[in-house]
Amino acid sequence: MNLTYRQPGVVLTDHHFTVPLDHTDPQGEQIELYAREARAAEKDASALPWLLYLEGGPGFGARRFIGRQAWLDRALRDYRVLFLDQRGTGRSTPANRQTLPPRGGPARQAEYLTHFRADAIVRDCELIRPTVTGGGPWTVLGQSFGGFCTVHYLCAAPEGVEAAMIAGGLPSLDATAPEVYRAAFSRIERKNQEHYTRYPMDVDRARQIAEYIAERRPVLSGGHPLTLEAFQSLGLMLGTGEGSHRLHLLLEEAFVQTPGGPVLADAFEEQVRAELSFAGHPLYALLHEAIYAQDPASPTAWAAEGVRAEYPLFDAVKSLAGDGPLLFSGETIHPWHFTTDPALVPLAGTAELIAQRTGWGPLYDARTLAACTTPVAAVVYHDDMYVDTAHSLATARAIGGLRLWVTDEYEHDGLRASGTQVLDRLLSLVRGEV
Template sequence: MTSSHRPAAARYRQPGVVLTDHHFEVPLDHDRPGSGDRIELYAREVVAAGKDPEGLPWLLYLEGGPGFGARRFTGRQAWLERALTEYRVLLLDQRGTGRSTPANRQTLPLRGTPAQQAEYLAHFRADSIVRDCEAIRPALTGGAPWTVLGQSFGGFCTTRYLSTAPEGLATALITGGLPGLTATADQVYAAAFPRIERKNQAHYARYPMDVERARRIAAHLAERPAVIPGGHRLTAEAFQSLGMLLGTGDGSHQLHYLMENAFVATPAGPALSDAFLEGVRGQLSFAGHPLYALLHESIYAQDPAAPTGWAAERIRARHPRFDPTAALAGDEPLLFTGETIHPWHFTTDPALEPLRETAELLAARTGWTPLYDPARLAANEVPVAAAVYHDDMYVDTAHSLETARAIRGLRTWVTDEFEHDGVRAGGPRVLDRLLALVRDEA
């Protein structure tokens, strides 16, 4: 693996921390480093004010996704409070995200045709991300292994790291991100829809008034899809995808507050309010993370012979209770969907619409390589701890626990105290618990 590291920018400060920008160049294809096609990676180093960074080990944070840049913290927010007591932290914008070379509707045409764009994006899975990490590690650590904290998809990347480059890891910490080692996209979504339905039931039990509100909004959209300023087309199906919120700690409350003022009286009769539509746009737009939609099913692609083929859409058809037309024709509550990507996303979102053909090619793609090595994981020697959230809407608990048993020495903390965003919502507590587990202090 090869990389080049530009000199770090001047340091700057926020309350309680010192920040340093790092820029690297890495090959697009690590198997063909001499091909000339290179991309930039950006990472932000965070050190507690007053600490000598030279005496601190590194902790690399891998954000969830796919397709999200590392979270932009202010000061010592969330788990950083705990991490900065003993580490200097690297917040990596994974390839294609944040300040790394972007991949979106504006930049992907530079790669050529939709077929060329799809070929380019095939290099943006966990396997390439781990090789990026290994390419930049020597420049930062002098070759020493580092601790990796992987949240959600970042945990998938960490599991890949353990499978292929454990020599780069001093410790591995995973929150809500133990993947099924052999689970296909179909199996992932077959397990997901019953969990999503349970999250709907819990929401409506908490907010029974939302049953009628959701039905009224969906019925309105079924007759008159709304065009949100900026071009986003809100259909009943798009409205259902607000169920993504139900997998986070305060998401049910956010959904409730979003719906409670959905309608206003106008000279033409009741209409969806501008405030509601703007709130919906903020939740549903993929403008800031288009790779999430483009690559989501590919993170589960494990069979070289099988395309993912819009697995979520195919599996949803087996769960007719999620059909908005059927729900509105009867008296059943409208069921929101969750972490699922469908073909219609690429016709309703202006950030995705120009990439529709590219998405179709990725869905039809074969030749994906397996991401995990069960034999190597069974012989693992890296200290590993994982937080597994009971009935996590985004990552199947049964798949996670099966993987936990397959990784030698891994210690789990199974909890229903948090939803999928526990590492953020729980402040320092989740990271503190995992460090105690991995050090046999708990």
């Protein structure tokens, strides 16, 4: 039974679906999917077409807006919106340290997680679409990794897509994981330079915190060691519109004076723990490199860790021994994540097997995309820290008829941070109004 309830200006309905874990074995193990429908309270639902929203990630449940926040207000003028918790996330059958170990050892867990990439997500969408829409195609809005899924959708089941809009999520069609991360570290370095130019006082603050961590080796609540690498990974914040400012505000209140000298403030440690924990999105860590795996013969093999060694400026120990600024890292996952984060420690063996796995299949088909007749519009953020601009532009050229908007007004979170502006522009592009 689908439960319907209200928020200001919005009618919400919960939807539940059962889908095969492995779509090639439809009679095998089944998992549950959850999706939340949103429609404007003043609209007649039967007269509205459907917009499917695919969240970024991997590993994040669909965004929970309250009322008509951000871009949802614009979407509700024209659509009923379905927020899908992609398999393993949110209220869909979860995949985490509590649910994976009962399945068996790391090998069984890793095999289970091979069914959680974009190809399976799209097949889920196609399986539930007839139930939701009555069989008609829907418009798809993909944010970040949701855009990766949308591009796969255009390859695998274009008949299910009335129109597609992609925000900060045009993937490379053929780049390997090491190539993705080599491009990423250069962008991350630029974001660090921009941050320290904006907040020059943070050069000393970051060094002081790093020196304290190196000497004291603090442990955050819940048993989360605060290592130098973990501290550096706060640079993930630098890829959003407010991220640099949030990082600065965090650093400036790092220490509290005590009779024994300065120590890290409880409030600082708690905020850092919240930023670093993968408890709410473990699939992000487990599958982050696998979303770039397309060569059946090649494992991802901790690609970001290998590439990081090629960029000595990110070596915290060397930075502290010299006089250069400490550089924060970004959207990269490393083996140490699975030895420090309590939400990931039980999954370390599983992560290792996924990193060494071969047999990944291709996710995109260049010929199908070149022949695409589905209206597609995409926004590419000029210096997106999370998705390489050059890769995105190459893919934009490869998709037939795609309408492209390149902007430096926003960072990776522009769809949400812009209010209605980014979605309004994408709708104008996909409809041929501009």
